[in-house]
Amino acid sequence: MHALPLAVMAFILYVAAATWQALTLTRRVSSRTGLVRSFGLLALMCQTPLAIGLLDQGASLLPGITTSAVLISGLAVLTLLVVSLFKPVLNVAVGLFPLTGIILLLAIGLPSPERHPGMTPGIALHALSSALAFSLLAIAAFQAILLGIQNQALRHHHIRGVVQSLPPLTSMERILFELIWAGMALLSLAIASGFVFLDDMFAQHLVHKTVLSLLAWLIFATLLVCHLWLGWRGMRAVSWTLVGYLVLLLAYFGSKFVLEVLLAQG
Structure with missing residues (x-):
């Protein structure tokens, strides 16, 4: 599957999850933590092939800015999903999820310079x-x-x-x-x-x-x-x-x- 459809799909899922959580915060809908986590996880699954593709552009000591942004935003989402199972932090998704989706859309087609091959x-x-x-x-x-x-x-x-x-x-x-x-x-x-x-x-x-x-x-x-x-x-x-x-x-x-x-x- 091409990168752009995956990025768009991930963006839509991230925004949908964040929107529901925002509506929950404003007490306009009932809390559905399972729904928010599921949408976030599905978006992360769409993001993962994009991150792997960026890494496959070339081995490096430290990833370029585009690769780093995609990897770290994905890791932040994963960390939030895991921590939210034990602590009431899912409201953070209101800001983190849309930001991650925007990073994905911006990353498509941008170069990710790779330097210093090899990672010990x-x-x-x-x-x-x-x-x-x-x-x-x-x-x-x-x-x-x-x-x-x-x-x-x-x-x-x-x-x-x-x-x-x-x-x-x-x-x-x-x-x-x-x-x-x-x-x-x-x-x-x-x-x-x-x-x-x-x-x-x-x-x-x-x-x-x-x-x-x-x-x-x-x-x-x-x-x-x-x-x-x-x-x-x-x-x-x-x-x-x-x-x-x-x-x-x-x-x-x-x-x-x-x-x-x-x-x-x-």
Whole structure:
């Protein structure tokens, strides 16, 4: 099957699942978590051949920006579907699913430059832990957005609509910090394995990613320490989570954009 029909099918399924969950949040339809998960899983099954096809374009040390976006968005969806079996985080699908669908449509036909053939087990560990950390912290970022909406609504005594559909505020905060703790563990593994297995983490083509990844780690670490010792929560936790993830986003995709788009054009 050609890439475009698969991408369109995945996009439709992602949007359908996200729409139902959004309607659930606004209390316009009844909750159907099984339906949302099923549509998300079917969309992910459509996405998988596209990801494999991008990888088959050529072996590489680190995938190009197009391949990375498709792989990481798919991994984030898979992570969300699994975590939602144990934690009430499926509302994150309202933002994550459509974004993944858009990434798929944009990825069709775009080149994915491949560099540095060969991937050792150590580098594979670095790549996998990086992708998992990025995916978990993406879910944490969407969770933070929902928590921010909930906080603002409660501050203004708006207790109807979306707020009624979300878990209690304390549960939302607890889940947010659980996601950050898990993401931080994987991010620490990714950074440590990078220093061990990559030739030079501060080489010219990796220095931006390394510095920004360390900065993101420091932001999340500060948030966790201050949450434990100073009781940081609420909008402060939301702000630090979003800033930390933005820095991580720049670390992963900003460096790839500079290398593969700006420098390539230059």
